[in-house]
Amino acid sequence: MKESKWTLLGFGVLGGVLAALLAFFGNPGNMALCIACFIRDTAGAMGMHNANTVQYVRPEIVGIVVGAMILALVRREYKSTAGSAPVMRFALGVMTMIGALVFLGCPLRMVLRMAAGDLNAWVALIGFVGGIATGALFLRRGFSLGRSYEGMPAGGGVLSVMLVVVLVLSVTTGIMMVSTQGPGSMHAPVLLSLVCGLAFGAIAQHSRMCFAGSFRNLIFTRDVSMILVIAGVFVAMLVYNIAGGTFHLSFAGQPIAHSQHLWSILGMYAVGLAATLAGGCPLRQLVLAGQGSSDAACNVLGMFVGAAIAHNFKLASSAEGTTPAGRIAVVAVVVVLLLVGLVGTRQKKD
Amino acid sequence: MLRKPQLRLVITFHTTAEALRTEQLARAAGLEGRLIPVPRQLSAGCGLAWSGAPETEKTLRLTLEGAGIQAEQMAQLTI
Numbered sequence: 001m002k003e004s005k006w007t008l009l010g011f012g013v014l015g016g017v018l019a020a021l022l023a024f025f026g027n028p029g030n031m032a033l034c035i036a037c038f039i040r041d042t043a044g045a046m047g048m049h050n051a052n053t054v055q056y057v058r059p060e061i062v063g064i065v066v067g068a069m070i071l072a073l074v075r076r077e078y079k080s081t082a083g084s085a086p087v088m089r090f091a092l093g094v095m096t097m098i099g100a101l102v103f104l105g106c107p108l109r110m111v112l113r114m115a116a117g118d119l120n121a122w123v124a125l126i127g128f129v130g131g132i133a134t135g136a137l138f139l140r141r142g143f144s145l146g147r148s149y150e151g152m153p154a155g156g157g158v159l160s161v162m163l164v165v166v167l168v169l170s171v172t173t174g175i176m177m178v179s180t181q182g183p184g185s186m187h188a189p190v191l192l193s194l195v196c197g198l199a200f201g202a203i204a205q206h207s208r209m210c211f212a213g214s215f216r217n218l219i220f221t222r223d224v225s226m227i228l229v230i231a232g233v234f235v236a237m238l239v240y241n242i243a244g245g246t247f248h249l250s251f252a253g254q255p256i257a258h259s260q261h262l263w264s265i266l267g268m269y270a271v272g273l274a275a276t277l278a279g280g281c282p283l284r285q286l287v288l289a290g291q292g293s294s295d296a297a298c299n300v301l302g303m304f305v306g307a308a309i310a311h312n313f314k315l316a317s318s319a320e321g322t323t324p325a326g327r328i329a330v331v332a333v334v335v336v337l338l339l340v341g342l343v344g345t346r347q348k349k350d
Numbered sequence: 351m352l353r354k355p356q357l358r359l360v361i362t363f364h365t366t367a368e369a370l371r372t373e374q375l376a377r378a379a380g381l382e383g384r385l386i387p388v389p390r391q392l393s394a395g396c397g398l399a400w401s402g403a404p405e406t407e408k409t410l411r412l413t414l415e416g417a418g419i420q421a422e423q424m425a426q427l428t429i
Contacts (some may be wrong), residue, residue: 003390077394139366147364208396220370220398221385279366284396291394 003207005228011207012232018196018203019112019233020240022060025188029246029255030116032237033060033200034109035282036100039300040307040316041184045176046166048304049311053182057170059190061286062163063197065300068205068290069160070198077205080156082294084148088340089295092278093285093302094309095333099270101307101316102330103127104257106282107211107271111230113257115237117249120257120264127265131272132215138341139216143277145344148295156292159300167194183256201290209233210284212275258321263330267317270333277341355428359407361400361414362388362422369398375413381406389429393422401429 023032031037037054044055072078100106103124105113110128113121135143170176171190179185187193203209207229214226241247251259258264275281278299280288285303288296310316315326363369373385383402388395402410404426414421 072394075394140370142367142371144365144367205394208390208394210396213396217387217396217398221387223387226387226396280396 003225005225008207008225008228009232011203012209012229012234013236014232015200015203015209015229016233016236016240018200019237022188022193022196023240024244025192026186027188028183028186030113030118031105031109031183031256032112034105034112035061035286036097036106036303036307037109037183039097039282039303040101040311042166043304043307044184044311045170045178047177048308051311051316052177053179054184054311055177055179056184056187057166057176058187059167059194060197060200062167063194063199064201064204064283064286065160065163065290067198067201068287069157069292071202071205072291078156078292080151080153080292080294081148082151082155083146084295085145086295086298088145089278089298090302090305092274092340093299094306095337096271096274096278096282096299097303097306098310098315098329098333099267099274100282101310102322102326103264103267103271104317107268107275108233108281108283110268111211111234112237113254115234116241116254117247118254118257119249119251120254120259120261123261124264124268127267127269128211128272129215130265131269131274132212132276133219134269134338135212135273135276135341136216136219138277138345141345143341143344145277145279148293151294155294158294159289159297201287204283204287205291209287211281212272213280213284215272216276256319258317258319260317260322263317263322263327266330266334270330270337273334273337273341277337277344357404357426357428358401359404359410359424360386360389360392360427360429361402361410361424362392362395363397363399364420364422366397368419369400371417371419372400372414375417376400376402376410379409379413381409386429389427391427392425
């Protein structure tokens with residue numbers, strides 16, 4: 001059955017309500033649900049980096065992957081696939097994370113920040129859409145990472161199992177690191193985070209929520225249906241912020257954000273371009289990994305490593321602003337992504 | 351403006367590049383149709399599909415075969 005536009009908007013609103021719940025019960029300001037930040041926190045908890053303010057195993061990440069997997073299994077849409085340029089997808093994941101941590105958020109957090117009145121996020125949207133438009137240009141000229149192939153059914157569930165093990169170890173042992181200050185110390189109760197993550201993953205799987213794909217589809221088909229899901233998230237969080245007094249229309253004084261616009265634009269340009277070349281934003285990669293795509297799982301693992309690189313080499317920004325290394329890195333990432341697009345396109349033409 | 355649902359030939363692909371190439375080929379051949387997001391009833395993927403007139407199926411099959419494009423699915427749907 002074809003889903004009506006209202007239904008898609010409703011799914012988005014439902015996702016936004018879940019994000020609002022997480023914000024209300026303790027997740028950091030304007031960071032109720034951020035794929036990049038939460039992967040970064042989880043990587044930190046496992047000791048992949050030593051930034052002691054951003055270390056905590058986020059159950060939301062585990063929930064999104066497993067929630068998508070459960071719904072895909074129920075709807076018989078789970079398909080274990082692999083073989084589409086896994087190392088390139090890993091590298092795209094690394095670069096996605098570097099861009100996101102220079103801006104300070106993935107596309108989902110960008111929308112949450114926009115809904116809280118953070119004008120810096122509205123500026124970053126220019127970069128994100130520009131990155132997707134550039135990626136669309138490469139796709140139009142024939143860029144492709146190649147097709148994937150169906151494989152051993154269990155293969156598609158490896159990431160889900162790994163993440164569940166990490167979460168179980170986190171709640172039953174003391175081997176994971178936990179921040180006592182900073183964003184990593186702010187979190188909703190574990191069970192609530194997990195349940196919201198599971199529900200969000202199921203919603204994202206069913207509605208095919210994708211921040212990059214929705215703009216890409218708009219460019220190629222002029223179809224707005226996928227953007228409606230995102231609009232729903234925005235509206236729900238806007239209402240929550242206005243009602244709760246957390247809506248502040250300004251550039252300055254926004255939680256865990258900076259106002260260095262050029263770098264916000266370039267950071268999100270890198271995210272938009274990398275996501276379009278990889279076939280989905282960070283959230284979509286988690287959902288695809290849950291549905292059985294080992295290629296998407298490679299991208300997710302790349303984001304874990306990217307988070308470690310960003311913090312170990314001081315590329316990640318903070319509320320004080322970007323770092324010199326971060327600025328160099330994001331320019332390098334943009335150049336590499338453009339080269340990837342050009343080379344991929346040229347190979348296709350040959 | 352709401353469009354009345356009608357029977358369409360819908361083709362899905364393994365890659366976005368193949369969908370875009372199909373659009374070029376169909377246009378060059380003068381075949382009616384356009385790219386659409388993959389219908390939810392066909393796939394959980396978020397890629398692009400080709401939607402054309404059902405009577406163009408045979409011509410499209412030959413065109414895709416000639417260009418070395420392998421369709422993932424080809425179905426007639428009311429969308």
